[in-house]
Amino acid sequence: MRTKLMIARLCACFLVLPVSGLGDDSAAREGPGAGEKTARRSDAASDPEGQLLVRRARAILQRYFAVSAHVTQSVRLFGQEVIGSGSYFEQRSNQGLQYRLELNVQTKVDEQPSSLLEVCDGRFLWNYRKLQGAETLSRLDLARLQQKIEEAGTSARLRAIDQWPGLGGLAGLLHSFDRAFVFETPESVLLQPQFPAWKLEGRWRPSVLATALPGDQTKAGERKGVEFEQLPPHLPNCVILFLGKDDLFPYSIVFYRLPGSTTTVKAKPNDRPAIRINLSKVRFNEPIHAGQFAYKPGDLDFSDRTEQFLKKLDLP
16 A cells, blocks of 8 residues: 555656746747747757757746646556546636646556545645545645745755655746756657657756765766666656647656666667656636635645655755
């Protein structure tokens, strides 16, 4: 049961990675229809073309006031296969960024699915899990977290993994990828028939990966890549993003755990992914009912994990 709980948590965490939009990059000039023509332009000689494309994709997402999508995911970790589906909503409002992620997750041997629900109303982030009938509920006070980060300034550092899910929605997810991975030159592919996309393969930045390694491996990770055998069992060693050419939306996100060094590993067409997340039926700028971002715990007890999260960030 502990393994299934870890897998269930990873299903949500990898969709909305941390290192959110708490730090803000300059917005790109391109609009939502500029994906195709901007992919081949370089804004800075020192940045790989794939990196620039991820940043443009993030800037475009930040210009939408609402995004909704159907979510499907599959996970192969710890010797188990997990499938799931659900929905994702995000909306920018006077209360800040609000989002809702809801998934039903099931292994091949489970008689009933596990439920994952994360709701952010702009002030609190609620985290609900139902696994084999057992319910747990946690809450994070975002206003207090934001205050502490602002007080600490640049000394506050959000890790790219193993934290609460991202606070910046899908744009925050792409920001996480930009900070954590180095992306190669985009490859033109068909994600589906008649659906052109850019394929971007990314590998860990050694300095970021080092923060996820045990203490005795941290310095080695900062200097060079890490071999597959040295990785924690839940960590991927490369990621592939598929961005629609017309809108640069991240329609598919694929993580791999493959033999080799994190600096040189490259996924082949027949390699099986560890985690695949697909977003479909995507809608932009359609108003979302406020009830999607409201959560009431009712009689269910919950734990406030704000202090725990602040300690992970080394904030007083």
